[in-house]
Amino acid sequence: MKQHEREFFVYNVRSGTVYLDDDIEVRPATIRDKLLAAEHYADVYNEAMADGMMTEDELTGWMIASSLWTQAEEDQLNAAHKDIEKLKIEIFKNHANDDMVPKIRMYLRAAEAFRDKQIAFKSEYQQKTIEGVAATEELIYLLGRTTYRKGQLCDLSEFDVTHVLHSYYQTIMSENIIRDIARNAPWKTLWSIKDSTNIKLFDNKENEELTPNQQALIIWSQTYDNIQESMDCPPQSVIEDDDMLDGWFILQGQKRDKQRSEKDFDEKTKSNKIKNSSEVFVMAKNKKERDRVDNMNDAHGAAVRKQRYNLIKSKGTVGQSEFADEKLRLRTMATNQFKDSIRRR
Numbered sequence: 001m002k003q004h005e006r007e008f009f010v011y012n013v014r015s016g017t018v019y020l021d022d023d024i025e026v027r028p029a030t031i032r033d034k035l036l037a038a039e040h041y042a043d044v045y046n047e048a049m050a051d052g053m054m055t056e057d058e059l060t061g062w063m064i065a066s067s068l069w070t071q072a073e074e075d076q077l078n079a080a081h082k083d084i085e086k087l088k089i090e091i092f093k094n095h096a097n098d099d100m101v102p103k104i105r106m107y108l109r110a111a112e113a114f115r116d117k118q119i120a121f122k123s124e125y126q127q128k129t130i131e132g133v134a135a136t137e138e139l140i141y142l143l144g145r146t147t148y149r150k151g152q153l154c155d156l157s158e159f160d161v162t163h164v165l166h167s168y169y170q171t172i173m174s175e176n177i178i179r180d181i182a183r184n185a186p187w188k189t190l191w192s193i194k195d196s197t198n199i200k201l202f203d204n205k206e207n208e209e210l211t212p213n214q215q216a217l218i219i220w221s222q223t224y225d226n227i228q229e230s231m232d233c234p235p236q237s238v239i240e241d242d243d244m245l246d247g248w249f250i251l252q253g254q255k256r257d258k259q260r261s262e263k264d265f266d267e268k269t270k271s272n273k274i275k276n277s278s279e280v281f282v283m284a285k286n287k288k289e290r291d292r293v294d295n296m297n298d299a300h301g302a303a304v305r306k307q308r309y310n311l312i313k314s315k316g317t318v319g320q321s322e323f324a325d326e327k328l329r330l331r332t333m334a335t336n337q338f339k340d341s342i343r344r345r
Helices: 003-015 031-050 056-065 071-093 100-126 130-146 161-171 175-182 187-197 212-229 242-268 287-294 299-315 324-344
Strands: 018-021 024-026 147-149
Touching (some): 003 175, 003 212, 018 161, 056 071, 056 100, 130 147, 187 212, 299 324
Antiparallel strands (some): 018 024
């Protein structure tokens, strides 16, 4: 993004007001506006529930039953989410490899394009769910209280509501733009001196809430501050690359999950006999818990588990001594015993 573009976006966000047309503007909502809009959401939600509309949780099942969506497509969408995470991790791990980064990024963009296409298709039907209808009516109600024309509150019934909604959605900045603004001047400079100078970041009135763009900008500014303070702070080249930084986020999250799981496991297994065992069998109650236990294995443990699984799958019944890692352990033990006997002689 060019510097003059950043400056335009920064002052646009700081003003709080967004313009749908030359003379139509949407001002920041007040707390009372948000309260009344939330009450309106609840009313619409209850009415839709009474009318028998489906919820978002029921949407996928309904689409599959209606042949609008297949289980295979749902599985592909879930796989795409996982592939995107893996590719972001890979692009972070290869951030210093100038040859690999473009190739990984190409596959990442393709996976995102597929995901977005599938989500866009499902979203068309999501708008017809209870939550979708209630959210749309809530926004229309809120815009009805915050949209002005030449200084006068607008009557949205005089406009094409679909056009108004579309125009408003276009004023909400993408995450990539917000992140670029947050880590560069002029916003970064304002953010860094806000405490020492008591500068007013936004032009909102005292009783006006933060806009979606303002909230997102603050969240990302705080996020970049936290990254800089982290003991595992990545290189600046990674911080400035959204894909690489996302990969770092994912790995940090996995690291925290593993540490949390190990702590929980240690608290549940206080016996020294268990702690000193080379292997511990843990019963998982569900898939989520199973995944958490799996993540406690290090690279060697995961490789051993995979080898054992493949052997059992191919042979059906396998004795303990037939596992490759067990054979290696027994050979190592025998070798050490032979060495000890030689030394004693």
